[in-house]
Amino acid sequence: MSPASAKPVDRQLPSDEARELLSLTRDLVQRELHPRAAEDEAADRFPREVFRTLGEAGLLSLPYGEQHGGGDQPYEVYLQVLEELAAGWLAVGLGVSVHTLSCHALATFGTDEQRDRWLPGMLGGDQLxxxxxxxxxxxxxxxxxxxxxxxxxxxxxxxxxxxxxxxxxxxxxxxxxxxxxxxxxxxxxxxxxxxxxxxxxxxxxxxxxxxxxxxxxxxxxxxxxxxxxxxxxxxxxGFQIALSALDSGRLGIAACAIGVAQAALDLAVDYARTRQQFGRPIADFQGLSFMLADMATQIEAGRSLYLAAARRRDSGLAFSKEAAMAKLFCTDTAMRVTTDAVQVLGGYGYTQDYPAERYMREAKVLQIVEGTNQIQRLVIGRHLTGK
CATH class of the missing domain: 2.40.110.10 (Butyryl-CoA Dehydrogenase, subunit A, domain 2)
Known part of the structure; x- marks a missing residue:
């Protein structure tokens, strides 16, 4: 069973341009990511040329201004692109998030002269x-x-x-x-x-x-x-710059986590529809259908959380607490959903014949990078208590 069988998520997007961008992303995922993700992961092979392809498509510069070669897209749109990429191949989705994080310092805190000199090259698509x-x-x-x-x-x-x-x-x-x-x-x-x-x-x-x-x-x-x-x-x-970058980067990790969780859910649903036990699809059994329902609900809640934080960012509102909440909830959700997906597939979920076990291994790191989830709880608690 291939993850390419997943159905597109029904999204509410702010513009026709954003809808075209998501369509382009899905096409690239199907053509460039799905066919090689499992093989390259097994071989520890870094797909540098995939990032050049994404750069040529304008997907390495989405949230930055057009005057320096960026896509001038709101974070709300950029994060949904990340989710689609991560659903196809987390290494690529997270790589785009890291590249965006790496450009943040210059784009946000650099002088006009520095931005004019270096930012176009960083956003041009060929650099990582x-x-x-x-x-x-x-x-x-x-x-x-x-x-x-x-x-x-x-x-x-x-x-x-x-x-x-x-x-x-x-x-x-x-x-x-x-x-x-x-x-x-x-x-x-x-x-x-x-x-x-x-x-x-x-x-x-x-x-x-x-x-x-x-x-x-x-x-x-x-x-x-x-x-x-x-x-x-x-x-x-520098520390102020680092924390500012991490607030935005944590939203990228949240979006990537929901992408992995969505891919795992799609795989589990397709398997449950076709796997027969006791004369009928296992999706017909209440115990399993309730598990799928919980997985889907958690994913939708996580997606809503990271998009709400992104809209605050796009509106110029403080979003540090919301970013920490999104990172915490979405990555914990990814861990739960991918673990449940392995359970739905049973013995097959534990083999490399299906990507469920890879999704579960990938989800774990998202609870650690760009601030562990214990640090996210610390950040949230300090906001709540005024510290």
Missing amino acids: GAYCLSEPQSGSDAAALRTRADLDGDEYVVNGTKAWITHGGHADFYSTMVRTGEDGARGISCLLVPAGSEGLSAAPPEHKMGMRSSPTAQMHFDGVRVSRERLIGEEGQ
Whole structure:
């Protein structure tokens, strides 16, 4: 059974242009993603050329302004594109989300001169970005990062190691948080580091439970010299930049999670309709049909949650709490739904003959990346208590 049999989600979109964009995305998913996802995942093969195809279609720059080569789409639309991509292949959907996250610092906090100089190339479709915040000893406690950048004339000299970097070793640029001052959040700054910089290298990729075709690696900075012109924002503003990017990035993860959950539900429903036991389809049994109903309800609730947060963002309203809620709920939903999909398929769900087991392995990482779900609860709690 192929995931390509899934029916399109009925969506409410704000414009004819958005509807055409979703139609284009679905076509690309069917032609470029479904035929190769399982094979490339099994081979740990990074589909770099797929991202070039998406770039040519304008899907790597959707939420950014047209003046710099972006698609000028509201986040409400961009996230639904991400959901469709993730439903076809999470490594691709999450890769697009990471690229968008990597462009955020320059697009939001860069000067006009910096944006005019570098942003068109980053949004042009051929480049792919990476976001460097976490380190081996500072994940959830990001303010404890140690990678240091010392000013030497007109250049920063960067030394340290970044960890868990999606696209590490394959990206064309790295939005990197470094320590330029005192300990804590106030001493962190943001540098836009080009790939190919002398002293910048990638460790061998991590061996992961899922998302094997998406490279994740440590990045080593050994005396990397970065022009002072590539400082984004002011010195000491890096932690603010990082948190701003993560608020938006968490919505991307939420959308990807719903995409994976929807793919798992579609697979489970198709299987339940055709699998015969005791002389009738197993979908006719109440115990299983109730399970499918719960899965569908959770997915719709998650989709509504991330879209509500996106609309707040599009309207210029605060959305940090809502982004954390969406990331928390949607990724927990993806874990529950994919686990239930394996159960619906029974023994077949545990084999690689069907993608259910891959969906379940992929869903787990979404509860961890861009802030664990424990951190999301902490963020939500602090908003509720005014801290």
